[in-house]
Amino acid sequence: GENVEQHPSTLSVQEGDSAVIKCTYSDSASNYFPWYKQELGKRPQLIIDIRSNVGEKKDQRIAVTLNKTAKHFSLHITETQPEDSAVYFCAATRGSARQLTFGSGTQLTVLP
């Protein structure tokens, strides 16, 4: 089955700096990679996703890159703000949501 590894487990950045979270996956057939943000005590919410036919996707301050050859994908947050502080999860699947495998999460703290 799929194995997703996520690094780092914790990340602290100064407000305004960039944050990068990296994930690797094991199943070369995986073709869909969503990212979720979970604030303390709340539900995970989809913030961006990328499909395997695309190498990069951007939405305002958030971008995701995918390297299929190396089997890794990354989340980039620019101009970080205190409200970006949360746990971020990457995930991968070869086709269906029931096969979605999550990374272990990254606690991002943006220091004012």
Place this chain on the structure above:
Amino acid sequence: SQTIHQWPATLVQPVGSPLSLECTVEGTSNPNLYWYRQAAGRGLQLLFYSVGIGQISSEVPQNLSASRPQDRQFILSSKKLLLSDSGFYLCAWSSGTGVNSPLHFGNGTRLTVT
């Protein structure tokens, strides 16, 4: 638009008592439905998923069971709770058609077994 409702938000139950958590989805038909558990604020573990009424697949052996009596209703149950059942339970849905459909989570139920 689609919405997902999950209740209760918090629950404290003694060991050995029964459990029933309910989840309903609005604004879509024939969704895929899921129950996840999250322990210690990390790690989303898939417990059950359902692709249709009465169709339940279990991902891990455990003290819990799930049922789907209606198209947009998903219930998580236990006959006798264990201390280890404590955690944050999340219901989720995805579109029943097409691949690469994202998961949408409910607000979750924080269960404490005492």
